[in-house]
Amino acid sequence: MTPVVSHHLTYLAREKQQITISNAQRRQQGEDLILKVAEEVFAKHGFHGATVTEIGKCAGLPKANIHYYFSSKEKLYQRVLEDVIDLWLEASQQFEDFDDPAKSLTAYINAKMDLSRTRPNGSKVWANEVARGGSRIQTHLNTRLKQWVESREVWINRWIERGQMRPVNAKYLLYMIWASTQHYADFDTQIIALNNNKPLSDEQFEEAKSCIVEVILKGVVIYDNP
Amino acid sequence: MTPVVSHHLTYLAREKQQITISNAQRRQQGEDLILKVAEEVFAKHGFHGATVTEIGKCAGLPKANIHYYFSSKEKLYQRVLEDVIDLWLEASQQFEDFDDPAKSLTAYINAKMDLSRTRPNGSKVWANEVARGGSRIQTHLNTRLKQWVESREVWINRWIERGQMRPVNAKYLLYMIWASTQHYADFDTQIIALNNNKPLSDEQFEEAKSCIVEVILKGVVIYDNP
DNA sequence: GTCTATAACCGGATAGAC
DNA sequence: GTCTATCCGGTTATAGAC
Structure with missing residues (x-):
């Protein structure tokens, strides 16, 4: 040893x-x-x-x-929670890499979906904590998350002004993306049950990914029609 | 007394x-x-x-x-769960009322959103139970829910055949709708924190509703261009 | 039917040997 | 650093008075 x-x-x-x-x-x-x-x-x-x-x-x-x-179960839990938040923020940087709504949204959705695939338990712990509405995450919600959302709103509104996106409330769009992607982690039991009690194969998961990407893009992005 | x-x-x-x-x-x-x-x-x-x-x-x-x-905490919990499932199935009948994808999807999304608004706690209990993946709900998942989903798939695929909808996997579309609507219940704490620590007003909630409806409809429905 | 008191149990935390 | 034995507070469930 x-x-x-x-x-x-x-x-x-x-x-x-x-x-x-x-x-x-x-x-x-x-x-x-x-x-x-x-x-x-x-x-x-x-x-x-x-x-x-x-x-x-x-x-x-x-x-x-x-x-x-x-030192305590509580401390251990908080560390788990912090690690999940770090992971989440890391993935959310995918949003910034392109100055084009279609590319940014696609990259972001794919990054969030990959997280749901590789770390479903982290997503569940987070979902649980948010649902409880306890004080453990209030600081994070009111600081880092709030700032990140506000900066994304600026970008989205700019895309809308430029006519690259339909007018849509940025927050509600983000919520839709979070919800749709995290669902594959938080509700995996349900998804498995509805897939003949088998986990989604890699192919199925890719199909789910592109389903979300397509719906969101067709839902909000305006493409140039030359 | x-x-x-x-x-x-x-x-x-x-x-x-x-x-x-x-x-x-x-x-x-x-x-x-x-x-x-x-x-x-x-x-x-x-x-x-x-x-x-x-x-x-x-x-x-x-x-x-x-x-x-x-008789026990467990039995009480199961009754709470059953009531939530009943409520869910009731709302899901909204899907059946129209033979037109835009109308059906709109009615269904609105019904699910209203449930998130009026019974957020029911949604949270359900989400929790699914995340745990325990046996309490397995029967429901494998019977009533499975049947409901399969019957909806038939409708959606029919709409696709008729050219009323873009080809899209019915299940993944349903997941997107469930996720996007239930998010307003399960993650209400987060949504409040990002709304200056105030619950969404009725107006804001209506805006969120139509955001989801618009994105989904533009994402999947094909309109006749006369 | 309602409520107080209690039994039986379990889980977090720690003391202390190794 | 690691593990066994133990303490203590809190929870479900029930017995039994009213």
Whole structure:
């Protein structure tokens, strides 16, 4: 279990540093593993339904070890939540990469859909927390998210002024995109049930993606007709 | 607290019947009140986070009374869920009233949006349950919901054949409508935060409704160009 | 039917050995 | 750092007085 350190190392100082780094890395690995399974367990049972014992069991540890890495269940949950927010903001940068509504919206929708595919549990934890309306996320809603939305509104309104988009309320358009993409994570159970109890294949998922892209683009974008 | 019964009643039998009905009604009222506040509390805290004590307090009763009306927390929760499903199926009949995609989709979206406006808590409880992916709703997903979706697919595909709609996967279109409309219930906290911490006014909500209707219609409906 | 008091249980957190 | 044993608060459910 202890890190394997070569006995051939000439410099003791170097060996010591090696061990230090290794321990830090191991701690990091422990945290990462716990965060990963915690996201799963919180998504499956909600904050109150999830138990530290189960998180431990999924990580192959007794629950006392969880408390060694994270002082409390609440703190662990907040870390999971923060990681989801970071991920979300990362994906939302896709919006900025083009000065053309069709390209920007397509890239953004695809990025959000990929997140729903790869991190459905993160999306569920987030959805849950928002539905509860608790104070844990109020700060984020009123600062980073608010700012991001306002900056996107400026862009969308500019596209509308230029005649590249039909006049549409930017916020309600964003809500439609968030809802349509996150649905594939938050409601995956329902989608599976309606797909003969099989998860969507990659092909089906791509079809779902382009369905959303097409509807949104045809719904709001004005194309030049030369 | 006991029902007021007129002393002028001539027939004892009638009086007795009156009392019987009245008691039944009172029991019904008790159940309805509890179901109403239970939906609220379950929506706010989730199944495990909600406590029978709080449900009782919100209904002005000690928790033992809740157990008098509903044998367990689990049973009460299931009743709340069933009521939400019934409501959902009721609204979904709006889809059937027209043999024209634009009219049908508009009516359906409006009905779903009205539900999000009037019963956001029901929507949250449902969303939560689906996200958990538990067995409580599996039967419904695999029977009534599946059948409803399949029958709608037939209609949508017919509209496509007739050239009234662009070729689009019916299921993915339905998911987009569900997601976009339910979002206004499930994510109301987020929407409020992004609206200067004020709930959407009736005017704003109508604007959101027509935003969804317009995007979906322009996204999928083909209009005759005479 | 309604309410108080209590039983039985469970989960988060910690003490302390290793 | 890791794990076992334990404490303590809170929750469901019920017994039993009124």
